[in-house]
Amino acid sequence: MGGVxxxxxxxxxxxxxxxxxEAIKEISFEVEKGExxxxxxxxxxxxSTLLSIISGLYTPTVGSVYINGSKVCGxxxxxxxxxxxxxxxxxxxxxxxVYLGLxxxxxxxxxxxNYAKELLKNYGLYDFKDKYPSQxxxxxxxxxxxxxxxxxxxxxxxxxxAFSALDYQTRISLTDDVYKILxxxxxxxxxxxxxxxxxxxxxxxxxxxTKRPACVKSIHNVSFPDNEDFPLQRRNNPDFRxxxxxxxxxxxxxx
Amino acid sequence: xxxxKGESNARAAYLRKIKKRKIYxxxxxxxxxxxxxxxxxxxxxxxxxxxxxxxxxSRIVKTFVRMLSDGMLMHISVTCLETLxxxxxxxxxxxxxxVGLWWSSFVSRxxxxxxxxxxxxxxxxxxxxxxxxxxxxxxxxxxxxxxISMIVTILDMLSGFVNTDREKIKMxxxxxxxxSQTFLKIVFPSNIGRLLNTLKVNIGLSxxxxxxxxxxxxxxxxxxxxxxGGQVFQMDLVMCSVIILAxxxxxxxxxxxxxxxYLKKFFNFTSV
Numbered sequence: 001m002g003g004v005x006x007x008x009x010x011x012x013x014x015x016x017x018x019x020x021x022e023a024i025k026e027i028s029f030e031v032e033k034g035e036x037x038x039x040x041x042x043x044x045x046x047x048s049t050l051l052s053i054i055s056g057l058y059t060p061t062v063g064s065v066y067i068n069g070s071k072v073c074g075x076x077x078x079x080x081x082x083x084x085x086x087x088x089x090x091x092x093x094x095x096x097x098v099y100l101g102l103x104x105x106x107x108x109x110x111x112x113x114n115y116a117k118e119l120l121k122n123y124g125l126y127d128f129k130d131k132y133p134s135q136x137x138x139x140x141x142x143x144x145x146x147x148x149x150x151x152x153x154x155x156x157x158x159x160x161x162a163f164s165a166l167d168y169q170t171r172i173s174l175t176d177d178v179y180k181i182l183x184x185x186x187x188x189x190x191x192x193x194x195x196x197x198x199x200x201x202x203x204x205x206x207x208x209x210t211k212r213p214a215c216v217k218s219i220h221n222v223s224f225p226d227n228e229d230f231p232l233q234r235r236n237n238p239d240f241r242x243x244x245x246x247x248x249x250x251x252x253x254x255x
Numbered sequence: 256x257x258x259x260k261g262e263s264n265a266r267a268a269y270l271r272k273i274k275k276r277k278i279y280x281x282x283x284x285x286x287x288x289x290x291x292x293x294x295x296x297x298x299x300x301x302x303x304x305x306x307x308x309x310x311x312x313s314r315i316v317k318t319f320v321r322m323l324s325d326g327m328l329m330h331i332s333v334t335c336l337e338t339l340x341x342x343x344x345x346x347x348x349x350x351x352x353x354v355g356l357w358w359s360s361f362v363s364r365x366x367x368x369x370x371x372x373x374x375x376x377x378x379x380x381x382x383x384x385x386x387x388x389x390x391x392x393x394x395x396x397x398x399x400x401x402x403i404s405m406i407v408t409i410l411d412m413l414s415g416f417v418n419t420d421r422e423k424i425k426m427x428x429x430x431x432x433x434x435s436q437t438f439l440k441i442v443f444p445s446n447i448g449r450l451l452n453t454l455k456v457n458i459g460l461s462x463x464x465x466x467x468x469x470x471x472x473x474x475x476x477x478x479x480x481x482x483x484g485g486q487v488f489q490m491d492l493v494m495c496s497v498i499i500l501a502x503x504x505x506x507x508x509x510x511x512x513x514x515x516x517y518l519k520k521f522f523n524f525t526s527v
Contacts, residue, residue, distance in 0.1 A: 055429055074431075081429035085422050091444050091522050100440065104430040152430065 003030035004188050005054070005156055009063035011213075012049050022213035023049045026063070029207060029216060031156075036182070036189045038199035041209030042251060047192040050214070051158045054190060055081040067156065077105070080154030084161040086145035088133035094144050095120070095129040101152040116151040123147060123181055139170040139177075146178060150185060157182065159191040163198065175202060175231045196251070200243045201231035208250050218250055310490040315498065318491040326475075331499060334465060334476040337393060338507065341400025342461040346454060348401070349408025356409070357416040357442070358434065374410055378402045378464070382471045391472040399471075400464030404457040411456075415449040416442050447522050451515045458511045462504055477503070 007029050014021040023046035031037050041047050052058045054065050056076040065072040067079070080101075088097050098116050102108045120126040123143055133141055142163065149157065163171045163178075179202050182189055193199050199206045206220045222243055224234050234240055292312050298304045299311035306314065319327065356363035382399055389395040419442045427441050469478025477500045484492030 057425070057428060075429065077431070083422055083426055083429070087420075087423045087426040089423070089441070089444065091447070100427070101430040104427060104432045104436050104440065 004033045004068055005031040005190070006066040007050075007054065007063075008066065010050070010053055010060045010065060011062040012046065012053060012058065013061045024053075024209075025213040025215045027209075027214070027216055028063075029219065031188055031190060033188055034186055035205065036191070036203045037205050037207060038191045038193060038203040039207045039209060040193060040196055040199050040247065040251065041214055042211045043194055045209050045212050046214040047194075047209060048160050050209075051081065051160050051190065051192050054156075055079045055158055057081070077152075078155045079158055080149040080152060080156070081158045082145060082149045082160065082162045084165055086133070086141040086165075088136075088141055088144060088148075090133055093130050093132055094125060094136070097133065097144060098129075098148045098151055101148055105152055107152065112151065112153075115153070116147065119147045119150055122184075123177070137170070138166050139174045142166060142174055143177065146181065150181075150187075154187070156188045156190065159189060159193075161193055162191070164193070164195065171198075172232065179231050196244055196247050197235065197240075200240060200247070201234045206243075206247060208247060220247060307488075308490060310494040314491045315495045318489075318495045319499075322492070322495065327499075330476055330480055330496075331503065333393075334469070334478065334500070335503060335507075337396050337400060337465045337468070337476065338458070338462045340397045341464055342404060342458050344397065345401045345404030345461060346408055346457050349405040349453075350412050350450065352405075353409045353412035353416060354438070356413050357438070363413065370406065370410060374406050378406070379467045382467065385468075386472050393473075395472055396465055396468030396476070399468035400461045403464040404460040407460060408453050408457060411449065411453050412446065415446040419445045444522070447518070451518060454511050454515065455508070458507050459504070462507065466500070 007027055010027045011025045012023045014023055027050060029037075039047050039050065049058065053060045054072070056065075056072045056074050056079070059073065067076055088094075089100070092100070095117075098120065099108060099113070102112050102116065117126065117129075120129055123146075125140060125144055125147065128136060128140065133144070136144065142165075146162075163174060166174060175198060191199070191202065196206075200222055203222055206222055208217045208220070209215065210217045220243065224237055224239065228234065228237055295304075295309075296312045299306040299309065322330075356366060378399065381402060385398045385402070386395045389398045423441050423445065424437055427437050432440065465476070466478040466481075469476040470482050473479040477496050480496040481493050481500075484490065484496060
């Protein structure tokens, strides 16, 4: 105990007209403050369900989630949730898009506004603040979506396949950017992905889930020398392959 | 440099070609109209067609000039006013009802078969009922116009609201958006383009409703003039009214297009 996030025996059963679907079962793990955790698993295994439960969007059928010791019920203000698509609103400028979360949470104060602008400045989007999403590149759009999530100052960031809609090159370079942003903002991160390389290149720990109903199969500590700790550098380290093969071997992938 | 110049020459030629074609189309359109009018007039003058039944351009113009001092402007403005009222009421009420149905999926499930039946029913068939309920006058005509445009608006806007991108809604919900916030910040703005399209359809439908209503019951308006003219066998008056109606309809559609253009700019629609 003592982690910022505790997932305690969480299970989710969906009811549908033609029967029950058990998406996840008995998942427990803890995340320390500032840690970067990745969750990998076969596609359709319920990874996204797990994130939705942590964010408070879904209430689990069994078990609970605790953030800083208090139980999550309803949308948690401590978490920021970033989906696969940037979901930027085409009719709002970049700045207005970044303000969206603040508007919804009624936190559109000068202090938060300045923080949002600061984020835009630090991450190279300030000059584009009056542009519209259609005028941005895919990588810029995703960064704008990240800043929208960070603007409400969440303690824990949940990334749901946040890079998989991008093309390969954009994805690799954006991963580096995002990694730096998150480390600098000292965020605790839980990232769901189907891309093992992405998981290894960014995380401190990788949680491998089984196929549906998903439960925790294994947890891998990932560590690289401090001076080679950015995602791109990690990918060049010989250990990278070793981690990759180990995790690959554990995933139940059937084509 | 020379290549650049070659390119810009090709470009200039291309633009010239497009402009030329535009002029051809427009001049042919005008000539065609003029030819029809002249042929009509000539055939009537030489008694090849009966101008009592077919009317005649010069007589239509005379009728128009005579009617100008005899309430033509009043008739035009009555029809415009009724159409505008039906259009605005139909669009606003239709959209509001669609919002209500989006809000409660239970109510919308209950209402669905009724809406489908109402939509396929020709609303003109309700004319006599509406006249008896709303009274034989302008009110009834506006209600007919409203009934025609409202049902379509409800169905169209509701399907737009329901089919709003679920991911965007989920994104808003991850920030804890309430139902009204979800509607105001995501669902409604996502459907502005659809609303603008609905406006274009509704102005036409509303005019159909008004003319039908004026046929049934009225003492003024272009629909009244058409029916009156037909009853007293004044084909000049009928033709004159129909032509004015065509112009009014085209102008109203233009106005809605202008409104659409302005609103699109206002809401920043780069591609709808």
